Each structure stands twice: as structure tokens, then as C-alpha cells.
Amino acid sequence: MENKKSGNRLRATTISMGLALFAAQFGAGNLIFPPFLGRNTGSGWLIGFLGFFIMDVGLAAAAVLSVVANRKGSIDGVVGKMGNKAGKIMMIVIILCLGPGVCIPRTAATTYEMGIHLLMPWMPQWVFSAIFFGATLALVIRPTKVVDIIGNVLTPILLAVMVFLIILGIVHPISSPVAIPDSVPIHDGILNGYQTLDGLGGVLMTLMLITAAAGHGFTDKKDVTKLIAGADTISAVLLALVYGGLTYLGATVSGIKAFAGLEQAPLLIAITNKLMGGYGVIALTVIILMACLTTAIGLSSVAGNYFEEASEGKLKYKPVVITVIAVSFAMSNFGLSTIISVAAPILGILYPPLIVLVVMAFFDRKITNDRIAGCAAYFALFASIIETVGLPGTLGSIVAAMPLAEYGLGWILPAVVGGVVGAFIPAKKPEFNVAEGAVFTEAEAE
Structure with a gap:
């Protein structure tokens, strides 16, 4: 009887954590990419979505699991292969x-520009941002309750409105998808998925899940691993269904000239208005508000947890969260375009080495020489700097000529070369430290 109760509690917690992870990962930035992809790929939308799924949902799911897959069972076990200090600096x-540099401020700026400003043009942006971040702070100040608040309250609202919009678009499609000349759907899908940068957040979101698991009384390695894997699966399935639906909605307007020249945000607004008429803006505002609020809550919580653990308690969760939200409020008033333009190059540089480290984490128990993953990550970092900055001359030409460079993946071959180089560098003597966000102890790792 006790085992049955424990199993029911584990399942209930897994579902709650899965819904929370979905909502935290499903931000407004992700909301606007799938319809744009569908519009640009037309009848090839399903193939385009496959590329998007791999580079967005698949990579984000792998990033979450990488934290419990490595030998240390921690974030440090993923990024620490670049060196202890380098890994911490990277994180x-x-x-x-x-956090406060781009994604959290962007949540408020996006909600205002795509929804609130259309409904209430008289409201200044700073007033809305103050209300938005006040609500974020009130919901995030208790770290063990963050997942419950998102999973049990906010996510159902987000899903209900989102599902209604998608079903409406499927039952009463605006038009039929058409073939788009010169379109390469898999190429467009990979590029759009790559731009969401979800893989960066995936590793960090595991901290939120670990904290939530502990708050529910789950500290055993096997239980926590089951919870995270189950939550990750639920989130990935929901993201795939929602993104697939949104991609299809975009495909249904691929043959309509009025939708042809619209950018991501205006395109989604136009589709929603076409499907729902005068209620479209209200529905879209609710979707964006819920998506952005849940993402702001999740990222604020992650930042608070990480800095508290990385500083070994010197920086407390609540002051960190308050500081993050205060800075995010200030940054949000610079506007969406400014926020994206400032941070995008930095994220573009950091993304490739993190992908390498996430992938290598799954082979961590087989490949025990950390030099292999570390060198592969450094080579990917070097290539991504050249690719992002666009250096002229020989180096720039070499990276531009790399296989898959046209997909923004020119760093893959350098990463492979780096891994080979690392294999010839003597490995450090293995050391086990229970690092930030560790899921299990040294004894449990055996």
C-alpha cells in the first residue's frame, strides 16, 4: 500500500514538473518561429518541422537529461570539462x-509589443513592465513552489488557449498549403530551431526541477532521475504537438499574398486575427502573457538557484532573484529589438560549445578522458566566434567553407577535430566533487 502511494505521488509530481518545464521552455520567442517556418515551407512544412524539432525540442530535451546523465550528476559535470573556472564562467x-541580459527582459517587452500595446495603447511600457515583474517576483520568491505554481495553475491556461487556436486552424483552415519554389524545408527548419537557443536553457532548467523534486521530498538518485526524465518527456511531447500545430497554421497561409511579406510577430498576429476575428488579439495576448510569465518565472528561479549554489550559500536565493528581476525590469524598457541585437551574438558564440558538451555528457561513462569533450568544445567555440563575428580573411573563409556552414553548423567539423586532438592529450586523474545542482552523491555514482 505504501509503495502504491509512493508511486502515485511520484507520477503526480512528474506530471506537474513536466507541465512546468513545458511552460518554462515555451516562451514567446518560440511562439513566433513555427508559423513563420510553416509559411516559408508551405506544403513541405512537415519536413521543415522535423528539422525544427531536432534543433529545438530534441536539443532542449537532451540538454535537460545531460545533467543527470554525466558522472557527477550536475551542471558542473556538463560544462566542467572545459576546466573548472572556464566552465563556471561559461555558465x-x-x-x-x-536571465537579466536578454530572455527575462524580452518576456515583458514581447508581451507589451505583441499584445498589451494593441489592446491598451495608452499604457506606457514601463508601467506594464512594473506590473509584469511584480507578478513574477511574487510567484518566484518561494523556490520550492515555483514548479507547482507554473505546472498546476499557469500551464493549463496557456495550453487551453493554445490548443483552441490550433484546433480552430485545423478544423477551419485559412487555406491549403502550397509548394514554395526554391524552398529547402529541412534547411529552414534547422535554422529556425537553432535560433530559438532552447539548448542553452535546457541545462539550466534542470536546476529548477531538482529544487522542485527536493521540495516534494524526493532526494534519492533513482527517484530524481525518474522525475526529471519523465518531466522532460512530457515537456518534449507537448512542445512537439504545439509547435507542429503552429507550423501547420503558418503553412495554411503560404499561398496568400497578404501574408507573404510579414515578419514573425506580425504574421502570428495576422493568422490569429484571421481565425478568431475581433477576439484574436485578446486570445493572442493571453497566450503571450502566459508563455512569457511562465518563462520569466522559470528563468528567474534558475538564476537564483544557480548563484546560491555556485557561491556555496554566500549569495542567497531571494536577494539574487530580486536583483535579477530589478535588472530585467530596467532592461525591458529598451525595447525588444535592442535587447535581441545586443545579446544574440553572445548567445550565438556560446551555443555550439554547449551543444558539444551536452552531447558528450551522454558518453561520459564510456569516454572518461575529459580532454576529448573539453578540446571539442574549445574548437567549436573558436569556430563559432569566427562564424558569428564574420572575420574576413583566411580563417573566416575556412569556417565559411566547412560542411553544414550554410545551416549555421560550420563548427561541427572543428569540434570533431578538437575531440580527436583531445584524445591524444593525457587525461587528468579523475576527481569527484558533488558540484552545483548535483543529483546524487559520490557513493551513489558508483
Whole structure:
């Protein structure tokens, strides 16, 4: 009887955590990419979505699992292969970009520009941002309750409105998808999925799940791993269904000239208005508000948890969260375009080495020489710097000529070369430290 109760509690917690992870990963930035992809690929939307799924949903899911897949069972076990200090610096820069640098401010700016401003043009942006971040702070200040708040309250609202819009578009499609001349759907899907940068957030979201698991009384390695894997699966399935539906909605307007020249955000607004008439803007505003609020809550919580653990308790969760939200409020008032333009190059540089480290984490128990993953990540970092900055001359030409460079993946071959180089460098003597966000202890790792 006790085992049955424990199993039911584990399943209920897994579902709640899965819904919370879905909502935290499903931000407004992701909301606008699938319809744009569908519009640009037309009748090839399903193939385009496959590329998007691999580079967005698949990579984000792998990033979450990589934290429990490595030997240390921690974030440090993923990024620490570049070196202890280098790994921490990398994570801090990623958190600052994903947190107060770009993603959290972008949630408020996006909600205002795509929804609130259309419904209430008289409201200044700073007033809305103050309300938005006030609500974020109120919901995120208790770290063990963050997942429950998102999973049990906010996600059902987000899913209900999102599903209604998609079903409406399927039952009463605006038009039929048409073939798009010169379109390469898999190429467009990979590029759009790559631009969402979900893989960066995936590693960090595991911290939120670990904290939630502990809050529910789950600390055993096997239970926590089951919870995270189950939540990750639920989130991936929901993201795939929603993104697939949105991609199809975009494909249904691929043959309509009025939709042809629209950018991502205006395109989604136009599709929603076409499907729902005068209620379209209201529905879209609710979707964007829920998507952005859940993402802001999740990322704020992650930042608070990481800095508290990385500083060994010197930086407390609540002051960190308050600081992150205060900076995010200030940044949000610079506007969406400015926020994206400033942070995008930094994220573009950091993304490739993190992908390498995430992939290598799944082979961590087989490939025990950390030099292999570390060198592969450094080579990918070097190539991504050249690719992002666009250096002229020989180096720039070499990277531009790399296989898959046209997909923004020119760093893959350098990463492979780096891994080979690392294999010839003597490995360090293995050391086990229970690092930030560790899921299990040294004894449990055996």
C-alpha cells in the first residue's frame, strides 16, 4: 500500500514538473518561429518541422537529461570539462544572457509589443513592465513552489488557449498549403530551431526541477532521475504537438499574398486575427502573457538557484532573484529589438560549445578522458566566434567553407577535430566533487 502511494505521488509530481518545464521552455520567442517556418515551407512544412524539432525540442530535451546523465550528476559535470573556472564562467555568462541580459527582459517587452500595446495603447511600457515583474517576483520568491505554481495553475491556461487556436486552424483552415519554389524545408527548419537557443536553457532548467523534486521530498538518485526524465518527456511531447500545430497554421497561409511579406510577430498576429476575428488579439495576448510569465518565472528561479549554489550559500536565493528581476525590469524598457541585437551574438558564440558538451555528457561513462569533450568544445567555440563575428580573411573563409556552414553548423567539423586532438592529450586523474545542482552523491555514482 505504501509503495502504491509512493508511486502515485511520484507520477503526480512528474506530471506537474513536466507541465512546468513545458511552460518554462515555451516562451514567446518560440511562439513566433513555427508559423513563420510553416509559411516559408508551405506544403513541405512537415519536413521543415522535423528539422525544427531536432534543433529545438530534441536539443532542449537532451540538454535537460545531460545533467543527470554525466558522472557527477550536475551542471558542473556538463560544462566542467572545459576546466573548472572556464566552465563556471561559461555558465555565468549564459545565465546572465538568458536571465537579466536578454530572455527575462524580452518576456515583458514581447508581451507589451505583441499584445498589451494593441489592446491598451495608452499604457506606457514601463508601467506594464512594473506590473509584469511584480507578478513574477511574487510567484518566484518561494523556490520550492515555483514548479507547482507554473505546472498546476499557469500551464493549463496557456495550453487551453493554445490548443483552441490550433484546433480552430485545423478544423477551419485559412487555406491549403502550397509548394514554395526554391524552398529547402529541412534547411529552414534547422535554422529556425537553432535560433530559438532552447539548448542553452535546457541545462539550466534542470536546476529548477531538482529544487522542485527536493521540495516534494524526493532526494534519492533513482527517484530524481525518474522525475526529471519523465518531466522532460512530457515537456518534449507537448512542445512537439504545439509547435507542429503552429507550423501547420503558418503553412495554411503560404499561398496568400497578404501574408507573404510579414515578419514573425506580425504574421502570428495576422493568422490569429484571421481565425478568431475581433477576439484574436485578446486570445493572442493571453497566450503571450502566459508563455512569457511562465518563462520569466522559470528563468528567474534558475538564476537564483544557480548563484546560491555556485557561491556555496554566500549569495542567497531571494536577494539574487530580486536583483535579477530589478535588472530585467530596467532592461525591458529598451525595447525588444535592442535587447535581441545586443545579446544574440553572445548567445550565438556560446551555443555550439554547449551543444558539444551536452552531447558528450551522454558518453561520459564510456569516454572518461575529459580532454576529448573539453578540446571539442574549445574548437567549436573558436569556430563559432569566427562564424558569428564574420572575420574576413583566411580563417573566416575556412569556417565559411566547412560542411553544414550554410545551416549555421560550420563548427561541427572543428569540434570533431578538437575531440580527436583531445584524445591524444593525457587525461587528468579523475576527481569527484558533488558540484552545483548535483543529483546524487559520490557513493551513489558508483
